[in-house]
Amino acid sequence: MNNKAQKTFDMIPSFLSAPVGDLEDLTPGQVAIAGYFCDNLERPAAGQRYLARQMRYASQSEIALANTIDLGDVNVFPLDPSKHLKAVVSQCAAVLQTGARMILVGGDPSGLKALGLAARKVMETDVPIVSLTGDPIKNQPIILSVDLQELAGNWISQSRSIAGFSPAEMVTQIGATQGQIIAAAVFGLAPALDARGNMETQVALMILKALATRLKVGTN
Numbered sequence: 001m002n003n004k005a006q007k008t009f010d011m012i013p014s015f016l017s018a019p020v021g022d023l024e025d026l027t028p029g030q031v032a033i034a035g036y037f038c039d040n041l042e043r044p045a046a047g048q049r050y051l052a053r054q055m056r057y058a059s060q061s062e063i064a065l066a067n068t069i070d071l072g073d074v075n076v077f078p079l080d081p082s083k084h085l086k087a088v089v090s091q092c093a094a095v096l097q098t099g100a101r102m103i104l105v106g107g108d109p110s111g112l113k114a115l116g117l118a119a120r121k122v123m124e125t126d127v128p129i130v131s132l133t134g135d136p137i138k139n140q141p142i143i144l145s146v147d148l149q150e151l152a153g154n155w156i157s158q159s160r161s162i163a164g165f166s167p168a169e170m171v172t173q174i175g176a177t178q179g180q181i182i183a184a185a186v187f188g189l190a191p192a193l194d195a196r197g198n199m200e201t202q203v204a205l206m207i208l209k210a211l212a213t214r215l216k217v218g219t220n
Contacts, residue, residue: 013056014070015105016209021069028099031065031215033208035073036088036107036187041081043108047190051106054191054201055208062205068212071095074104085114092118096183101215104185105208112145112185119143119183127182132170136178144181146174146211148189148204156200157192167203171210180219184211 014020015033026032035052039045052073074091077084092115095102104111112129119127119141129143130136132150148156152164165173189204191197214220 013060015052015056016059016068016070016205016212017062017064018068018070019064020072022071023094023098025069026095026098026100029067029216029218030098030100031068031103031212032071032095032100033068033103033105033212034071034091034095036076036104036111036185037073038076038078038084038107038110039190040078041084041108042110042113043188045108045190047193048107048188050193051187051189051191051201051204053106054193054197055105055205058198058201058205062209065209065212065216067216069100085110085117088114089117089121092183093121096122101181101218102183103208103211103215104183104187107187109145109147109185109187111187112143115143115183115185123182130177130179132165132173132177138178140180141182142179144174144177144184144211144214146170146184146186146207148186148207150188151203155203156189157196167206170207174207174210174214176220177214178220181215184215186211 037049039048127141131145191201
Protein backbone atom coordinates (compact mmCIF):
# COMPACT_ATOMS: atom_id res chain seq x y z
CA MET A 1 0.00 0.00 0.00
CA ASN A 2 1.49 3.38 -0.98
CA ASN A 3 1.99 6.19 1.53
CA LYS A 4 -0.90 8.30 0.25
CA ALA A 5 -3.35 5.40 0.53
CA GLN A 6 -2.02 4.48 3.98
CA LYS A 7 -2.48 8.06 5.20
CA THR A 8 -6.11 8.00 4.07
CA PHE A 9 -6.78 4.66 5.76
CA ASP A 10 -5.08 5.81 8.96
CA MET A 11 -7.94 8.29 9.41
CA ILE A 12 -10.43 5.39 9.63
CA PRO A 13 -10.79 3.58 12.99
CA SER A 14 -9.33 0.09 12.81
CA PHE A 15 -9.38 -2.98 15.04
CA LEU A 16 -7.07 -2.35 18.02
CA SER A 17 -5.67 0.67 16.11
CA ALA A 18 -3.82 -1.75 13.83
CA PRO A 19 -2.61 -0.54 10.44
CA VAL A 20 -5.03 -1.15 7.59
CA GLY A 21 -3.83 -3.30 4.72
CA ASP A 22 -4.68 -6.05 2.27
CA LEU A 23 -3.43 -9.45 1.15
CA GLU A 24 -0.20 -8.16 -0.35
CA ASP A 25 0.78 -6.72 3.03
CA LEU A 26 0.52 -10.02 4.94
CA THR A 27 3.51 -12.00 6.16
CA PRO A 28 3.75 -15.41 7.88
CA GLY A 29 2.87 -15.26 11.57
CA GLN A 30 1.06 -11.93 11.28
CA VAL A 31 -2.40 -11.60 12.85
CA ALA A 32 -4.95 -10.47 10.25
CA ILE A 33 -8.31 -9.25 11.58
CA ALA A 34 -11.35 -8.92 9.32
CA GLY A 35 -14.96 -7.94 9.91
CA TYR A 36 -17.88 -10.24 9.05
CA PHE A 37 -21.05 -8.31 8.17
CA CYS A 38 -23.61 -11.12 8.19
CA ASP A 39 -26.14 -12.17 10.83
CA ASN A 40 -29.01 -13.91 9.04
CA LEU A 41 -27.66 -17.36 8.11
CA GLU A 42 -26.88 -19.43 11.21
CA ARG A 43 -28.42 -18.72 14.62
CA PRO A 44 -29.65 -15.45 13.14
CA ALA A 45 -30.07 -12.41 15.35
CA ALA A 46 -30.39 -8.92 13.91
CA GLY A 47 -27.56 -6.59 14.86
CA GLN A 48 -24.71 -9.09 15.14
CA ARG A 49 -23.34 -7.75 11.86
CA TYR A 50 -22.59 -4.41 13.53
CA LEU A 51 -20.05 -5.82 15.99
CA ALA A 52 -17.00 -5.20 13.80
CA ARG A 53 -17.99 -1.59 13.15
CA GLN A 54 -18.64 -0.82 16.82
CA MET A 55 -15.36 -2.43 17.88
CA ARG A 56 -13.43 -0.33 15.37
CA TYR A 57 -14.99 2.83 16.79
CA ALA A 58 -14.11 1.70 20.31
CA SER A 59 -10.51 1.02 19.27
CA GLN A 60 -9.59 4.66 18.65
CA SER A 61 -7.80 5.03 21.99
CA GLU A 62 -6.02 1.66 21.75
CA ILE A 63 -2.26 1.32 21.32
CA ALA A 64 -1.67 -0.83 18.26
CA LEU A 65 -0.50 -4.39 18.80
CA ALA A 66 2.68 -5.25 16.95
CA ASN A 67 2.39 -7.58 13.95
CA THR A 68 -1.38 -7.08 13.67
CA ILE A 69 -3.27 -5.76 10.63
CA ASP A 70 -6.88 -4.80 9.86
CA LEU A 71 -7.95 -6.28 6.52
CA GLY A 72 -11.30 -4.50 6.42
CA ASP A 73 -14.46 -6.56 5.95
CA VAL A 74 -14.75 -9.74 3.90
CA ASN A 75 -17.16 -9.48 0.97
CA VAL A 76 -20.48 -11.12 1.84
CA PHE A 77 -23.66 -12.11 -0.05
CA PRO A 78 -26.10 -13.02 2.75
CA LEU A 79 -29.13 -13.11 0.43
CA ASP A 80 -27.45 -15.82 -1.67
CA PRO A 81 -26.15 -18.40 0.86
CA SER A 82 -24.35 -20.58 -1.69
CA LYS A 83 -22.50 -17.67 -3.31
CA HIS A 84 -21.86 -16.20 0.12
CA LEU A 85 -20.21 -19.31 1.54
CA LYS A 86 -17.97 -19.80 -1.49
CA ALA A 87 -16.89 -16.16 -1.42
CA VAL A 88 -16.09 -16.06 2.30
CA VAL A 89 -14.26 -19.41 2.20
CA SER A 90 -12.17 -18.19 -0.75
CA GLN A 91 -11.24 -14.94 0.99
CA CYS A 92 -10.33 -16.64 4.27
CA ALA A 93 -8.29 -19.26 2.44
CA ALA A 94 -6.36 -16.53 0.63
CA VAL A 95 -5.40 -15.04 4.00
CA LEU A 96 -4.34 -18.38 5.50
CA GLN A 97 -2.30 -19.24 2.42
CA THR A 98 0.01 -16.31 3.22
CA GLY A 99 0.93 -17.94 6.53
CA ALA A 100 -0.85 -15.21 8.48
CA ARG A 101 -3.27 -16.13 11.27
CA MET A 102 -6.80 -14.84 10.85
CA ILE A 103 -9.47 -13.51 13.22
CA LEU A 104 -12.99 -13.06 11.85
CA VAL A 105 -15.00 -10.57 13.90
CA GLY A 106 -18.74 -10.26 14.15
CA GLY A 107 -21.82 -11.70 12.62
CA ASP A 108 -23.33 -15.09 13.26
CA PRO A 109 -21.60 -18.51 13.53
CA SER A 110 -21.66 -18.99 9.75
CA GLY A 111 -18.33 -17.14 9.68
CA LEU A 112 -16.82 -19.85 11.86
CA LYS A 113 -18.06 -22.50 9.43
CA ALA A 114 -16.43 -20.64 6.53
CA LEU A 115 -13.14 -20.42 8.43
CA GLY A 116 -13.23 -24.17 8.98
CA LEU A 117 -13.75 -24.86 5.28
CA ALA A 118 -11.03 -22.39 4.34
CA ALA A 119 -8.55 -24.03 6.71
CA ARG A 120 -9.35 -27.46 5.28
CA LYS A 121 -8.77 -26.09 1.78
CA VAL A 122 -5.36 -24.69 2.73
CA MET A 123 -4.18 -27.47 5.04
CA GLU A 124 -5.70 -30.24 2.89
CA THR A 125 -7.14 -31.86 6.00
CA ASP A 126 -9.86 -31.09 8.53
CA VAL A 127 -8.82 -28.54 11.14
CA PRO A 128 -10.63 -28.98 14.49
CA ILE A 129 -12.79 -26.13 15.74
CA VAL A 130 -12.30 -25.75 19.49
CA SER A 131 -14.48 -23.76 21.88
CA LEU A 132 -13.19 -22.15 25.05
CA THR A 133 -14.74 -24.96 27.09
CA GLY A 134 -13.62 -27.73 24.72
CA ASP A 135 -10.97 -30.36 25.33
CA PRO A 136 -7.41 -29.24 24.54
CA ILE A 137 -5.88 -30.44 21.28
CA LYS A 138 -2.10 -30.40 21.16
CA ASN A 139 0.39 -30.75 18.34
CA GLN A 140 -1.90 -29.79 15.47
CA PRO A 141 -3.53 -26.69 13.96
CA ILE A 142 -6.87 -25.63 15.44
CA ILE A 143 -9.50 -22.91 14.95
CA LEU A 144 -10.72 -21.20 18.11
CA SER A 145 -14.42 -20.38 18.50
CA VAL A 146 -15.15 -17.42 20.79
CA ASP A 147 -18.91 -17.14 21.16
CA LEU A 148 -19.75 -13.95 23.06
CA GLN A 149 -23.15 -15.41 23.93
CA GLU A 150 -21.20 -17.43 26.50
CA LEU A 151 -20.62 -14.24 28.51
CA ALA A 152 -22.73 -13.89 31.67
CA GLY A 153 -25.98 -12.00 31.17
CA ASN A 154 -24.92 -8.94 33.17
CA TRP A 155 -22.22 -8.21 30.58
CA ILE A 156 -24.35 -8.17 27.43
CA SER A 157 -27.71 -6.56 26.71
CA GLN A 158 -29.29 -9.39 24.69
CA SER A 159 -28.10 -12.42 26.64
CA ARG A 160 -29.95 -15.72 26.53
CA SER A 161 -28.70 -16.73 29.97
CA ILE A 162 -27.78 -15.21 33.33
CA ALA A 163 -24.98 -17.74 33.82
CA GLY A 164 -21.77 -17.62 31.84
CA PHE A 165 -18.19 -16.36 31.74
CA SER A 166 -17.05 -13.03 33.08
CA PRO A 167 -14.86 -11.13 30.60
CA ALA A 168 -11.80 -11.84 32.76
CA GLU A 169 -12.57 -15.57 32.75
CA MET A 170 -12.95 -15.58 28.97
CA VAL A 171 -9.64 -13.74 28.55
CA THR A 172 -7.96 -16.29 30.83
CA GLN A 173 -9.44 -19.18 28.85
CA ILE A 174 -8.18 -17.67 25.59
CA GLY A 175 -4.66 -17.26 26.96
CA ALA A 176 -4.62 -20.83 28.27
CA THR A 177 -5.91 -22.45 25.07
CA GLN A 178 -3.48 -25.14 23.99
CA GLY A 179 -2.53 -26.02 20.45
CA GLN A 180 -1.47 -24.17 17.33
CA ILE A 181 -4.23 -21.62 16.67
CA ILE A 182 -4.19 -20.68 12.99
CA ALA A 183 -7.55 -18.86 12.97
CA ALA A 184 -10.33 -17.75 15.25
CA ALA A 185 -13.82 -16.29 15.11
CA VAL A 186 -15.35 -13.98 17.70
CA PHE A 187 -19.10 -13.61 17.18
CA GLY A 188 -22.56 -13.74 18.70
CA LEU A 189 -22.90 -10.23 20.11
CA ALA A 190 -25.43 -7.70 18.79
CA PRO A 191 -24.17 -4.52 20.45
CA ALA A 192 -26.68 -1.83 21.26
CA LEU A 193 -26.04 1.16 19.01
CA ASP A 194 -26.52 3.76 21.74
CA ALA A 195 -24.86 4.41 25.11
CA ARG A 196 -26.04 1.03 26.43
CA GLY A 197 -23.76 -0.71 23.97
CA ASN A 198 -20.58 0.93 25.18
CA MET A 199 -19.86 -1.55 27.97
CA GLU A 200 -20.48 -4.67 25.90
CA THR A 201 -18.43 -3.30 23.00
CA GLN A 202 -15.54 -2.56 25.36
CA VAL A 203 -15.82 -6.09 26.74
CA ALA A 204 -15.72 -7.52 23.22
CA LEU A 205 -12.69 -5.34 22.43
CA MET A 206 -10.85 -6.65 25.50
CA ILE A 207 -11.56 -10.20 24.36
CA LEU A 208 -10.38 -9.43 20.81
CA LYS A 209 -7.13 -8.01 22.19
CA ALA A 210 -6.55 -11.19 24.22
CA LEU A 211 -7.32 -13.26 21.15
CA ALA A 212 -4.89 -11.35 18.91
CA THR A 213 -2.22 -11.62 21.60
CA ARG A 214 -2.76 -15.38 21.86
CA LEU A 215 -2.61 -15.89 18.07
CA LYS A 216 0.70 -14.03 17.92
CA VAL A 217 2.15 -16.73 20.17
CA GLY A 218 1.21 -19.46 17.71
CA THR A 219 1.68 -22.77 19.54
CA ASN A 220 0.95 -22.81 23.27
